[in-house]
Amino acid sequence: MRSLTSKGAATRQRILEGAAAHIREHGVPATTLDDVLARTATSKSQLFHYFPGGREELLLAVARLEADRVLEDQQPQLGDLTSWPAWQLWRDKVVDRYRRQGRLCPLNSVMSQLGDTTPGAQAVVTELTRRWQAEIATGVRHMQDIGEIDPGLDPDRTAAALLAGIQGGVLLQLSTGRTAHLEAALDLGLAHLRAHRLTPPERGIFGLDSPI
Known part of the structure; x- marks a missing residue:
């Protein structure tokens, strides 16, 4: 993306957040560019200045914003998986997030509209998966470092399995409206x-109780 002035960046962000808010409330099919213009008090020329690709480019930017929100909504617990109680708090945070979200998932809605096979959409999902898995794997490594988990356990594979379980549970929630599978x-x-x-x-064998 080209460099923007601070005023330009603020305008672009206002358009982006307004579009995201409208989509969360009404869904993608019911959100038009005119809705976004009205909601953000923006002219059509301004919108196309910051999103020259029109609706598709705006939706892709919303997808990136919503992907960031998925991780932000799990903080600070996701970034502090340093004890068993901390892992439980993160678990509860994830469940609460998706319970409050309900059956309308903004990210899933936008991705469905974009088509999950397009390069831009694939990049959003790939980056979200990478960042989320890395955060969980960091937590596993910390628990290994403090002697709570067997150092032979593969942190990345373990994180991948946990993340796959979460995503499967979320997909089932979108169909059933229940968080039982996620939990x-x-x-x-x-x-x-x-x-x-x-x-x-x-x-003792691994030297984790030895004085430093």
Whole structure:
């Protein structure tokens, strides 16, 4: 994206956030460019100045914004997976986020409209998956470093499995309106982590109880 002045960046952000808010309230099919113009007090020339690709470019920007919100809504818990209580708090935060969101998922709605096979849409999903998995894997590594989890457990593979469970649970929630599958996936994922806790003798073997 070309460099913008601070005023230009603020205008672009106002258009973007206004479009995202309208989509959250009404869905993508019911959101037109005229709706966005009215909501953000923006002229058509301004909108096309900042989003020359029109509706498709604006929707892709909204998808990126909503992808960022998925991770932001899990903070600070997602970035602080440093103890078993912290993991439980993150689990509860994820469930609460999707329970409040309900059956209308803004990101899923926008991606469906864009077509999940387009390069731009694929890039949004790929980047969200990479960042989310990396945050979870960092938490697993921390637990290994403090001697709570077997160092032989693969953090990236474990994070990938947890994330796959979350996404599957969210998809089922969109169909059923219930978070039961999401909760089950998270609970079993955390149970798997706890099953790899080190016993005191094992901590000694790995040198995790040795004085520094």
